[in-house]
Amino acid sequence: MGKLISMEGNQAAAEAMRQINPDVVAAYPITPQTEVVQTFAQFVADGRVDTEFITVESEHSAMSACVGAAAAGTRVMTATSANGMALMWEILYIAASTRLPIVMALVNRALSANINIHCDHSDSMGARDAGWIQLYCENSQEVYDTLIQAVRIAEHPQVRLPVMVCYDGFIISHAVECLKLLEDKEVQEFVGEFKPVNSLLDIAHPHTFGPLDLYDFYFEHKRQQIEAYGPAKQVIVEIGKQFSALSGREYGLFEGYRLQDARLAIVLLGSAAGTAKEAVDRLRADGLPIGLLKLRAFRPFPSEELIQLLGGFEAVAVLDRAVSFGATAGPLFTEISSALFRADRRPLLVNYIYGLGGRDIDIEDIQKVGEELERTAERGKTEQLVDYVSVRE
């Protein structure tokens, strides 16, 4: 078993990349992801990885080079944030639709305008329909662990989809935390050797990647792509179990915290889960029957599991760190309410938008959400569907 070490989230991501030792990394710096790229560049310069590092001139080229390198049968990783991923947008879809198992660390940051370098989930939420698997992390340990698992998930023969490992800019990326690292050998054995299905470098068996695909076949190809998400859910659980056996740390599609005897629940993604756990403890101490559901997999979205878990709750507050302008509510809320529509006993639902552009959310904020949720349950109806946490009106 590895050692306990303190490091920043971005260093944890770079450390995971070093131990995975991918064939190719193509990346471009952007705050708050930059440290991942420069730490990894130092590993390359010091000969601590075998990776060929492509210092591209933009994120669009980063993802394009990842597509080329993955289609050529190599294990490929990259990292970006916010506007960087927005520039990749077109190629995100191509990576997923060409079924290339690229792993990307996405350090969540608010999209412009106005320009803001701090955390929210507008970048990854905007890309939720691009065809990537999206896994969200609560802390540096999860970033490290999830990147290692992501390689196996992406490359699984029944999945073959790119994976985005999302973690909160600054809050995780620049915070020093203690985490347990695995030995290099353990990581190498866990990820194993990449076995590409088709390769551009297989001269004896030439393949055409990215053909013109019109109304006679495109739809069937999309249908197949949708099908890949079915096994993806099971594979995330299975790889999580294998990783637990190696590390002793549990991973699945989500994490429930004090949910078992709860009648009220808070649902959210990312680093706010740590704050929410403390808030739940305090609310519990006050006698409130509340728990937390920290969602890890947003794509594929675990609808069936959430119906099982949350159906029958009295009231659920969904906290969104992103907005979908003009929509009924935030993107996470919309997914949750859509899933729970099919529950036999539907909980009352409320949505809170929080933390845009790095606005802090503290324990008391979440306590208030819990207290308000109890009042909603007592009233038996949702009075205000969408509310905003600590914003000046």
Add this chain to the structure above:
Amino acid sequence: MRQVLLAADTPVVVANATGCLEVATTIFPYTAWRCPFIHCAFENAASTLSGVETAYRALKKKGKISQDIRFIAFGGDGGTYDIGLQALSGACERGHRMLYVCYDNQAYMNTGIQRSSATPLGAATTTCPAGKLLPGKSQNRKDLTEIMAAHHIPYVAQTSPGRWNDLVSKTQTALRTEGPSFMNVLSPCPRGWRFPPNETIKIAQLAVDTCLWPLYEVVEGKWRLTYRPKQKLPVEEWLKTQGRFAHLFKGDNQQVIEQLQAEVDRRWEELLEKSS
């Protein structure tokens, strides 16, 4: 394209920008390509191929591949002069060993003849049509070959299918080059230039003989003319073969021809100086 590929004596992997070549050769479930081929998007043939080439080096270093493979990107002028210029510039600066071939037909032909920065002065396209007020495109074309030479990559060439031996020998030189190489190939488009297809080669040659499209190469920074017309023809000889310039021969538009001639003369003199 076929001439370029015929010149290769090692296996090649091809990347293609979105355009008529890709659209015409890869309609699923068919493909015209007997070598490995990738089309990713419009503006990123160079960056996509830089990933493929890097993967090749990564696998070669690890002993997982032993074969020698060369890498060729094809892009039209839209995908190269305009939307793909940044990706091409980046890939060349990074020094990937690959040949980028721009097949330059001087407009966005695949979407139906819209102007690009490769469209010559006075040409009519659907986004710079000849009208009552404007006589076609009002700007000169960008000189991409010189831009690529300014990258100081080992090999840059301009060539034309009108002189197929020039095209083939330049391709061979490019593929032998250890580093990035770039070839700009004038590719007359019957539909967009409005001429009968059987005049393609003649028109390609006229572009060379009018010095609108000089044939030259820049090897390790040394400029060399690879063909010098016996007699430099007036640009009119080329313009009059194509419907897209027909309006220049009417009304007051003669002055556009004069402007174009002056620009061609100026660039030709500059090239002679660099090549001397």
